[in-house]
Amino acid sequence: MLTPAPSHQFSVKHQDPPLDSSPTHTVPNVTPNVISNLVSRVINDDSARLVHAPAITQLNTGGLIATWWGGSREGGKDVKVYTSFFNPDSLTWDAPIAALTAKNTQEQTLRYIRKLGNVVITQDPEGTLHLFYVSVSFGGWAASAINWSTSFDEGQTWSASKRLITSPFLNLSTLVKGTPFFYADGSIGLPVYHEFAGKFAELLHVSTRGEVLTKTRMSKGKYSLQPVVHVSSPTNALALMRYAGPRDPYGNKKVLQTTTQDAGAHWSEPTFINIKNPNSAVALAHHNTLGKIGVFNDTNRDRYRLKLYQYNPDQRWSAVHSFEDKTPQALKVPQNYYEKTLSYDVSQFIVSKERKSRIVSRAIENMCENNQCEFQYDYPYLIQDKRGQYHLVYTWNKSAIKHISFTLNSANPASTLTTDKNL
Amino acid sequence: MSAGIISSFLVWAALLAFIFRIKNRPPRVRILIVVGIIISGLIPLSGLPIPLYIRAGIGDLSIVTQLLLSIYLINSLAGIYSTPARKVAYQQLCIFMLITGLWFYPTTLGLTYFDPYRFGYITDSMHWLILGYFFFGAIILLLLQSSWTSGILCIATLSFCVNSLESTNYWDHMIDPILMIGSIIFLMSSFIGQLKKKPEKKHPRQSF
Numbered sequence: 059m060l061t062p063a064p065s066h067q068f069s070v071k072h073q074d075p076p077l078d079s080s081p082t083h084t085v086p087n088v089t090p091n092v093i094s095n096l097v098s099r100v101i102n103d104d105s106a107r108l109v110h111a112p113a114i115t116q117l118n119t120g121g122l123i124a125t126w127w128g129g130s131r132e133g134g135k136d137v138k139v140y141t142s143f144f145n146p147d148s149l150t151w152d153a154p155i156a157a158l159t160a161k162n163t164q165e166q167t168l169r170y171i172r173k174l175g176n177v178v179i180t181q182d183p184e185g186t187l188h189l190f191y192v193s194v195s196f197g198g199w200a201a202s203a204i205n206w207s208t209s210f211d212e213g214q215t216w217s218a219s220k221r222l223i224t225s226p227f228l229n230l231s232t233l234v235k236g237t238p239f240f241y242a243d244g245s246i247g248l249p250v251y252h253e254f255a256g257k258f259a260e261l262l263h264v265s266t267r268g269e270v271l272t273k274t275r276m277s278k279g280k281y282s283l284q285p286v287v288h289v290s291s292p293t294n295a296l297a298l299m300r301y302a303g304p305r306d307p308y309g310n311k312k313v314l315q316t317t318t319q320d321a322g323a324h325w326s327e328p329t330f331i332n333i334k335n336p337n338s339a340v341a342l343a344h345h346n347t348l349g350k351i352g353v354f355n356d357t358n359r360d361r362y363r364l365k366l367y368q369y370n371p372d373q374r375w376s377a378v379h380s381f382e383d384k385t386p387q388a389l390k391v392p393q394n395y396y397e398k399t400l401s402y403d404v405s406q407f408i409v410s411k412e413r414k415s416r417i418v419s420r421a422i423e424n425m426c427e428n429n430q431c432e433f434q435y436d437y438p439y440l441i442q443d444k445r446g447q448y449h450l451v452y453t454w455n456k457s458a459i460k461h462i463s464f465t466l467n468s469a470n471p472a473s474t475l476t477t478d479k480n481l
Numbered sequence: 482m483s484a485g486i487i488s489s490f491l492v493w494a495a496l497l498a499f500i501f502r503i504k505n506r507p508p509r510v511r512i513l514i515v516v517g518i519i520i521s522g523l524i525p526l527s528g529l530p531i532p533l534y535i536r537a538g539i540g541d542l543s544i545v546t547q548l549l550l551s552i553y554l555i556n557s558l559a560g561i562y563s564t565p566a567r568k569v570a571y572q573q574l575c576i577f578m579l580i581t582g583l584w585f586y587p588t589t590l591g592l593t594y595f596d597p598y599r600f601g602y603i604t605d606s607m608h609w610l611i612l613g614y615f616f617f618g619a620i621i622l623l624l625l626q627s628s629w630t631s632g633i634l635c636i637a638t639l640s641f642c643v644n645s646l647e648s649t650n651y652w653d654h655m656i657d658p659i660l661m662i663g664s665i666i667f668l669m670s671s672f673i674g675q676l677k678k679k680p681e682k683k684h685p686r687q688s689f
Contacts, residue, residue, distance in 0.1 A: 161528075168486055170529055170537035195537035223648035226598050227589050228658055229540040258591035263604075269649050272602040278591050 066263075067292035067321045068247070069183075069240040072344055091348070091368055093379040096464040099408050101142050101151045101451065102128060104416055108424055109140075111235070112451040112459045113178045116443045118185050120146045123213045124451055125157070125179045125189065126459050133198070135160060137174045139191055141213050144461075151461070157216055163193055163205055166218040170195050175202060178439075180238040180246065182266050187213055190222075190234045190248060200254045202233045206268040220268045230254055235339055236286040236297075237439065245271060247322065249297065251283040257302050259285035261322050276325045282314050286342040288350045293321045298342055298352065299328065301335045311335050311358055333367060333375050334358050341438035345369075346446060347468055353381070353438040353450055361436040362388050364452060366466075381450065381462060382435040396431035397422060400455070407460075420457040435460075484645040485541030489532035491550040492542065492659075494518050498557045511558060541646055543657040544637035545578070567629060570622075572671055574630035575664035577618050582661040585652070601652035611651055612638070 102109045106128025114124040122144035129137030139158035142151050164171040175192035182188060187209040192202045205219040224232040236249030241263065248262040250273075259276040276285055281303030289295045299314040306312070312330040334356045341353040350369045355361040356377070362384040367375040387399065400421055404414040425431050438452040447465050454460040497518045498504075503511055522532050542550075549571075556563065563571070588597055600607040615634055622631040634655070640646070641654040648654070 164529065168533055168536070169489075170534045221647055223541070223646075223650065223653060225589060226601075226650070226652050226656070227586060228538075252591055254590070256591040270602065271604045271649070273596075273599050275591065275594050275596045275599075278594050280591075 066323070067242045068289040068295060069242050069244075070289050070292055072290075072346065091378050091466050091468055093366065093464050093466055095447070096462060097408065098406055099151060099461045099463075100413070100417065100454075101144075101154070101459040101461050102126065102140065103154055104413075104420070105154065105156075106130075106138070106140070107420065108132060108456050109459050110453045110456060111176045111437050112453065113237070113439045114441055114449050114451045114461070115179050115181055115187075116441065116449075117143075117181060117187075117212050119212060120444075121212075122146075122443075122449060123179060123187070124151070124459065124461065125177050126451075126453075127174055127177055127191075133173050133175075133194075135173060139174055139177050139189075141179075143213065157189075157213070158191065158207065158219065160193065163219050167193075167205060167221045169221070172196065175199060176234050178234045178236070178238055178248075180240075181212075182240065182246065183244055184266070185212075186210055186266060188238065188246060188266070189216065190238065191219075192233050199233065200231050202231055203229050204232050204234055204248075204250065206264070208268070222262070222264070222268065222270055224250065224260075224262060224270060224273065225252070227254070232260075233283075235284040235437075237342075237441065239287055239289055241321070242292065247287065247289075249276070249285040249287050251285060251299075253283060256280045257283045259283060259297070259299050259316075261285070261287070261297075261325075263322070274322050274325065276316055277314070277328050282328055284339045285316075286340055286352075288342045288344060290349065294319055295322065296342075296350070297325070298331070298340050300337060300339055301330075302337050305358070306330075309358065311337065313340055313354060331375060336360055339437045341440035341450070341452075343440040343442045343448060345442070345466060351378070351440070351448075351466060353440050353452070355436060357388070360388060360432065360434070362433040364435040364438060366450075368466075378466065379464075381452075382433075382454075384433040387433060390430040390432050393422060393426050393429045393431050396426065396433075399433075417454075417458050421455040424456040483541075483647060484544065484547060484640065485647050486533075486536065488542035488547050488550075489536035489539075490522050491547055491554065492535050492539070493522050493532040495550045495553055497521065498554055504557045504560055504562075508560070511560070515558060539659055540657070541648065541653070542659055544640040544645065544654045545574075545633055546657055546660045546663070548633050548636060549660075549663070566626075568671065570625075570627035570630045572668060573622055573625050573627050574633065575668050577622065578656060578660055579664045579668070581614075581618070581656060582658075582664075585656065586658070586661070598650065598652055601650035603649070603651070608651065615651075615655055 101124050107130050109128040112126035125141045127137050127139050138156040140154040141157045142154040144151050160171045171193045173194050177191035179189050189207045194202050204222040207216045207219045209216050223229050231252045231254035232250050239247045246264045248264050251259045257280050258278050261274045263271040282299040284300040285297045287295050287297045296317045301311050301314050313333045313335040314328040315331045316325045316328045318325050333354050336357050336359050338355040338361050345351045348368045352367050356365050364382040365377050366379040368378050400418045440450045450462045501514050503514050600611045619631045619634040637654050641651050
């Protein structure tokens with residue numbers, strides 16, 4: 059296989075630990091890891107009834123910026139893309155700002171826009187923030203297109219949005235969910251997916267001026283979407299994907315995996331990994347000793363559990379920590395029980411008492427019907443900051459954007475990460 | 482104003498020109514209809530002119546489609562009828578585009594890893610394949626005595642070189658689904674016309 063030119067290689071500041079290539083029958087050398095410094099916060103305010111699909115990135119100045127969409131309902135005309143800043147000194151999230159609306163996207167892209175959807179964010183090495191978000195003019199999510207906006211002042215103001223043309227068929231059906239990453243020349247790798255006639259993943263190579271340079275198909279068919287990519291070397295990367303297909307003979311649905319060895323020019327045939335997936339989004343981030351860690355709804359049905367997994371030298375994943383687990387209440391529960399359970403859960407959040415009560419009320423509004431309620435924790439998005447600390451954001455019962463910061467240390471003190479200051 | 486925005490106005494104008502059968506009207510009525518078309522294309526409806534709703538639905542049309550729509554509009558406004566030879570040239574172009582669309586569009590559905598659309602990016606090492614394909618098409622049309630439509634392919638290729646559309650992909654300058662639909666309609670109407678075998682009506686003004 060030809061080695062891609064340096065400009066087409068991935069930008070990587072770390073090296074993965076070598077994989078164990080010994081026969082699979084040997085006992086895997088799984089290093090136990092422990093989670094610490096875990097702090098839970100809520101990012102959004104009460105301005106939107108329903109919130110979903112958060113993304114987060116670290117700013118060069120050390121803080122964080124999160125973005126998500128919120129409105130009266132999914133696909134509503136009033137849905138806006140919100141941003142919020144995390145102040146590293148006060149350790150609090152600022153009040154959210156409605157950065158983008160269907161109306162201003164319509165005015166800027168000069169075409170009718172009915173609704174907004176998924177959004178991802180990243181900051182390039184020059185300090186420019188890039189926001190990629192989905193919009194729909196007519197029809198459902200299958201008719202989505204991607205828009206791009208930038209900020210040169212760390213999210214205080216945003217440029218006029220530009221439409222990315224990514225499909226020859228009326229530019230229909232390209233969506234974002236996975237964390238963007240960078241190539242060696244500073245251009246952006248944007249994992250996207252289609253869900254028109256089929257469901258498949260692609261990797262867009264986008265310049266920092268918002269021009270699509272090229273794209274590569276990461277999977278084919280009707281069952282894989284929402285790819286997340288972990289870059290391990292200038293040429294190698296692994297991607298995990300949400301699985302939308304039928305169950306296997308054992309009744310399971312599992313996360314899909316594909317790999318590249320030529321900086322994304324070609325991807326391997328997807329295979330299943332040992333984590334269940336109820337057709338829900340997954341998250342992936344780098345770990346200094348393990349190589350990678352991920353966050354998954356590791357169930358066959360519904361999204362009542364959200365767990366952190368580590369990637370082991372034997373190339374299998376093992377659970378490390380449960381961020382949310384309502385396994386005993388996996389089926390729908392009565393409203394009074396639901397309220398009691400959530401009231402206990404929100405008592406751990408760092409928000410005011412009034413806000414806690416409003417979050418519970420909003421969750422009841424969004425997740426209960428005929429006195430029957432369900433728990434839902436989904437759309438995880440995970441990053442590792444420059445100090446090695448992790449930031450996980452996800453949708454909490456469609457009513458809150460939850461931010462969990464944590465460190466993941468090896469139980470073996472010799473390989474413990476050092477953090478000078480925890481966010 | 483990008484060519485993409487112009488394309489939505491062209492579609493709106495061509496649609497109205499067809500509905501009002503502008504070509505058959507006396508010159509004064511034609512002018513009135515044209516004024517009406519221009520005004521209707523500029524008046525905002527819920528904050529946006531109608532052509533920009535069309536743009537939201539069908540995206541930006543290829544340069545080939547835009548050139549064909551422009552020719553249709555010019556002919557309609559001037560009351561010009563195409564010569565039989567020119568009609569044949571358009572049929573040949575439509576056949577070429579239909580053949581291209583028949584193998585190209587199914588690949589966009591993600592059924593296989595083969596994705597010729599990526600070859601349309603100039604940064605892709607295989608981009609010469611698609612440039613060569615349309616060059617080959619233009620040569621074939623030229624050999625079929627259809628320099629007019631061969632020229633349309635060349636102009637579309639030149640427009641790609643000057644980034645006239647939002648898209649950075651060569652395919653988007655050459656082909657679009659609306660061109661496919663238009664080609665099918667045009668070829669079917671030509672076919673039905675030939676079946677009826679009516680003698681070609683001679684018009685005092687025959688050009689493109």
